[in-house]
Amino acid sequence: MGKTIHRGDYRAPSHLVETIRLEFDLDADETLVKSTLEVRPNPESADPSAPLFLNGEDVKLVSVALDGRELHEGEYTLDAHGLTIPGVTAPASVEIRSTFSPKANTALSGIYASGANLMSQCEAQGFRRITFFPDRPDVLSRYTTVIRGSTETYPVMLSNGNLTTERMLDDGRREVTYVDPFPKPCYLFALVAGRLVSRASKFDLKDGRTVDLSVWVDPQDLDKTEHTLESLKRAIRWDEERWGLELDLKDFKIVATNDFNFGAMENKGLNIFNARCALANPAVATDADYERIEGVVGHEYFHNWTGDRVTLRDWFQLTLKEGLTVFRDQEFTADMLGEPSARAVKRIRDVEYLRAAQFVEDAGPMSHPIRPESYQNINNFYTVTVYEKGAEVIRMLQTLLGREVFRKGFDRYIAVNDGHAVTCEAFLKAMEEASGRDLSQFANWYAQSGTPRVTVRTSWDAAAGRLTLTAEQTTPATPGQPVKRPFLIPFPVAFLSAAGEELPVRLAGEADDPLPGTRMFELTEERTTFVFEGLAEKPVLSLNRGFAAPVILDAGLNDEETAFLAANDPDPFNRWNAMNRLLIDAVHAQTRAKLLRQPEEVSPLVIGAAAQILKNPTLSPAFKAVALAMPGEKLVAEEDPLIDPHAVHAGWVAVRQALGEKNLSAFLETAAEMVVEGPYEPTPEKAGRRALRNLALGYAHAAGSPRAAIMIKDQFHEATNLTDRLAALQMMANSQTPAKQDMEVEALKAWYNEPLLINKWLTIQATSPSFPGEPPVLERVKELTRCPFFSMKNPNNVYALLCAFFQQNPSEFHLADGSGYAFWAEMVLELNRINPQVAARAARALDQWRRYTPALSRRMHEALLSVEAKKSELSPNVAEIIEKALANPL
Numbered sequence: 001m002g003k004t005i006h007r008g009d010y011r012a013p014s015h016l017v018e019t020i021r022l023e024f025d026l027d028a029d030e031t032l033v034k035s036t037l038e039v040r041p042n043p044e045s046a047d048p049s050a051p052l053f054l055n056g057e058d059v060k061l062v063s064v065a066l067d068g069r070e071l072h073e074g075e076y077t078l079d080a081h082g083l084t085i086p087g088v089t090a091p092a093s094v095e096i097r098s099t100f101s102p103k104a105n106t107a108l109s110g111i112y113a114s115g116a117n118l119m120s121q122c123e124a125q126g127f128r129r130i131t132f133f134p135d136r137p138d139v140l141s142r143y144t145t146v147i148r149g150s151t152e153t154y155p156v157m158l159s160n161g162n163l164t165t166e167r168m169l170d171d172g173r174r175e176v177t178y179v180d181p182f183p184k185p186c187y188l189f190a191l192v193a194g195r196l197v198s199r200a201s202k203f204d205l206k207d208g209r210t211v212d213l214s215v216w217v218d219p220q221d222l223d224k225t226e227h228t229l230e231s232l233k234r235a236i237r238w239d240e241e242r243w244g245l246e247l248d249l250k251d252f253k254i255v256a257t258n259d260f261n262f263g264a265m266e267n268k269g270l271n272i273f274n275a276r277c278a279l280a281n282p283a284v285a286t287d288a289d290y291e292r293i294e295g296v297v298g299h300e301y302f303h304n305w306t307g308d309r310v311t312l313r314d315w316f317q318l319t320l321k322e323g324l325t326v327f328r329d330q331e332f333t334a335d336m337l338g339e340p341s342a343r344a345v346k347r348i349r350d351v352e353y354l355r356a357a358q359f360v361e362d363a364g365p366m367s368h369p370i371r372p373e374s375y376q377n378i379n380n381f382y383t384v385t386v387y388e389k390g391a392e393v394i395r396m397l398q399t400l401l402g403r404e405v406f407r408k409g410f411d412r413y414i415a416v417n418d419g420h421a422v423t424c425e426a427f428l429k430a431m432e433e434a435s436g437r438d439l440s441q442f443a444n445w446y447a448q449s450g451t452p453r454v455t456v457r458t459s460w461d462a463a464a465g466r467l468t469l470t471a472e473q474t475t476p477a478t479p480g481q482p483v484k485r486p487f488l489i490p491f492p493v494a495f496l497s498a499a500g501e502e503l504p505v506r507l508a509g510e511a512d513d514p515l516p517g518t519r520m521f522e523l524t525e526e527r528t529t530f531v532f533e534g535l536a537e538k539p540v541l542s543l544n545r546g547f548a549a550p551v552i553l554d555a556g557l558n559d560e561e562t563a564f565l566a567a568n569d570p571d572p573f574n575r576w577n578a579m580n581r582l583l584i585d586a587v588h589a590q591t592r593a594k595l596l597r598q599p600e601e602v603s604p605l606v607i608g609a610a611a612q613i614l615k616n617p618t619l620s621p622a623f624k625a626v627a628l629a630m631p632g633e634k635l636v637a638e639e640d641p642l643i644d645p646h647a648v649h650a651g652w653v654a655v656r657q658a659l660g661e662k663n664l665s666a667f668l669e670t671a672a673e674m675v676v677e678g679p680y681e682p683t684p685e686k687a688g689r690r691a692l693r694n695l696a697l698g699y700a701h702a703a704g705s706p707r708a709a710i711m712i713k714d715q716f717h718e719a720t721n722l723t724d725r726l727a728a729l730q731m732m733a734n735s736q737t738p739a740k741q742d743m744e745v746e747a748l749k750a751w752y753n754e755p756l757l758i759n760k761w762l763t764i765q766a767t768s769p770s771f772p773g774e775p776p777v778l779e780r781v782k783e784l785t786r787c788p789f790f791s792m793k794n795p796n797n798v799y800a801l802l803c804a805f806f807q808q809n810p811s812e813f814h815l816a817d818g819s820g821y822a823f824w825a826e827m828v829l830e831l832n833r834i835n836p837q838v839a840a841r842a843a844r845a846l847d848q849w850r851r852y853t854p855a856l857s858r859r860m861h862e863a864l865l866s867v868e869a870k871k872s873e874l875s876p877n878v879a880e881i882i883e884k885a886l887a888n889p890l
């Protein structure tokens with residue numbers, strides 16, 4: 001059993017570090033660090049006699065001195081976790097020399113080599129791999145960073161803050177000094193060195209100051225930085241305009257690297273990005289990439305206030321910065337899209353992701369509240385729950401309080417907590433003070449895990465024009481939480497007439513009809529009954545509009561009512577949701593038909609609903625593309641009591657084919673109509689047209705249309721942008737066409753030298769189906785792990801090939817003989833030796849093992865046990881995932 005850390009065990013730090021001066025002598029094999037800490041006992045510590053503890057992992061201690069006197073071995077203790085110095089009961093100066101090896105650092109935490117460059121990643125606990133320090137977010141210090149390095153290898157040397165001095169040394173090396181004016185926790189420290197080039201620009205802030213912005217990359221990537229820099233400018237402007245927050249630095253830098261564990265990192269003034277979240281041009285980035293890059297650039301920039309200036313007391317509070325900052329980046333993207341229908345499409349995509357990933361996480365062994373109560377390894381809690389559900393919780397607050405009051409609360413949160421390391425309570429308190437509301441029930445969203453189900457039943461009294469609506473909320477038991485208290489759930493209600501018009505929503509006893517439209521209610525009890533009057537006809541219910549609350553809603557609608565909403569709901573989210581529901585149910589029906597070997601037609605209701613949406617001239621192409629997209633197989637399977645990935649796949653294929661066949665001419669017409677002329681631009685309008693064209697081509701191709709096949713082939717060769725080229729390649733790879741191999745080889749030859757493209761190519765390979773007569777995709781994936789353009793040390797390669805295969809290709813991964821699982825176990829163990837954070841992500845692919853049909857479930861269990869058997873070799877990261885997957889469910 002791994003060591004568990006509990007939220008309730010928090011103790012204030014025994015010592016504070018006012019200032020830290022770091023001196024680096026850079027060397028990829030062995031970098032020398034001299035660190036000088038001005039330390040003083042913390043008056044708020046409960047234990048004044050506690051020794052000074054400095055975390056340190058994989059660093060070699062050279063010497064340690066206290067107030068100028070070198071300590072000998074008996075005066076401190078050193079173990080695998082750090083350095084303990086007793087007797088520091090008054091302010092003191094601690095001077096430490098130590099070394100570490102960037103090249104040996106395959107975990108990519110701390111300072112590591114990325115090609116010939118050096119990069120840092122300190123969140124959550126990487127700083128302890130650079131030097132000895134109290135590595136916890138509630139110790140805030142002022143940093144001075146001196147970097148010395150060869151002008152040949154490290155012509156560019158960057159750290160947080162302002163460059164104050166720069167000089168040549170006698171030995172020919174260069175030395176630079178940075179001073180960061182803002183106290184910060186060590187997880188926000190950053191250092192970058194190498195042969196980098198930049199795209200730079202001045203930018204005028206609202207308050208009249210002019211700042212320097214720059215994006216730093218390898219020379220061959222300079223032509224992919226324009227969108228990054230422009231996104232940064234938009235993010236700065238938006239934070240000023242929407243939240244009144246100014247950039248507090250003279251200089252703001254972004255760095256991109258191909259070797260990075262996650263998306264990006266908000267180091268103060270020196271954000272570091274995974275190349276895939278930063279670099280774009282029409283040849284290497286799709287429309288979705290352009291949008292994502294803008295969103296991630298925004299996300300990291302917005303952290304400057306929600307994360308850096310107001311930071312975390314401890315890691316249990318992670319959602320305080322992440323949930324809030326995801327909410328902010330979602331709003332940023334929506335505002336950049338502008339037009340209401342484009343905003344709705346953004347909301348739909350965010351909810352699709354929440355359902356596909358977070359709802360699944362919350363129904364498995366890793367289920368945790370957005371603020372967990374315990375963890376073994378904090379890196380395992382950078383989850384969709386903490387991030388995406390965390391953002392939903394913030395969004396609910398805005399919905400409940402209204403935008404204006406929410407903004408007042410936000411301003412207050414920033415003003416009161418600036419410069420402090422705080423807990424989630426600080427946010428709720430600011431909102432309570434701004435609104436005058438008691439939010440103690442709302443706080444359940446922070447404490448309870450599991451996705452609430454809201455079940456709605458109605459009874460209609462035609463004579464009285466009265467509708468009685470009962471809403472019941474239940475939340476399933478989750479690990480450690482057998483019983484749940486009711487949540488405070490925002491509950492928007494709208495009624496539609498048979499003509500599709502919104503009706504007034506009037507409660508019994510109210511004198512006048514309110515204006516027609518949505519009315520916001522709140523559910524606070526397990527069961528709430530509303531009585532509505534003044535209705536001339538039985539209305540169709542449109543509930544939880546805009547996905548106001550992250551719940552699973554059973555509105556009790558029949559198929560006709562769902563189809564009615566798909567055709568008529570003026571709320572675009574609910575309209576999409578209804579069409580999506582019809583498609584999911586159609587796949588369920590076909591899956592059942594396959595299992596029972598009783599062929600069944602795909603319901604004409606679904607085909608008709610799809611045709612109506614496709615033809616409707618009032619709907620945007622972007623909306624049509626999301627509304628008609630096939631729901632993912634995993635999402636569908638998640639609703640089955642026992643998952644049979646092969647039956648679901650067969651059902652899925654049948655629905656797609658039927659939709660394509662029945663609406664073939666409409667799809668072909670749409671594909672022709674949606675051609676985008678002119679130079680490539682990733683605007684929402686053009687991106688929407690491309691998305692709809694490719695969706696239509698996909699259905700027509702699935703229906704076996706030779707014309708579609710020709711159009712796809714032509715598109716692959718003639719496309720002016722990656723969106724269209726990649727879509728064409730993917731459609732071919734997912735079909736049985738013999739021509740697909742040539743196209744795949746052609747793409748590989750053209751993309752070989754560009755890591756961003758190689759990763760996309762690998763994902764297409766990993767997620768494609770196999771057809772009778774073809775070898776299973778597993779064989780192909782295994783072969784690709786041995787090819788020269790794949791490295792187990794590169795996280796993007798691992799995500800693109802292995803994680804994509806484990807997580808996004810259920811019918812190929814879940815082979816009946818368990819060979820997919822054996823391969824998974826082998827890869828997890830290999831990754832575990834190289835990069836524990838990445839290994840732990842890959843390890844989660846078997847989380848849901850209990851949900852599968854018995855034969856598969858047993859084999860998954862065996863694979864988990866085979867990894868567990870290597871316990872002594874497992875990193876704490878992987879050990880926690882495996883242990884939780886195997887533990888009893890509750």
Ligand code: TRP
Pocket residue numbers: 121123124260261262263264265266299300322382
């Ligand atoms: N704080 C980062 C973000 O969300 C994410 C992050 C946490 C991270 N730990 C990391 C990124 C480790 C890279 C590596 O913006």
Ligand code: ZN
Pocket residue numbers: 299303321322325
């Ligand atoms: Zn973040």
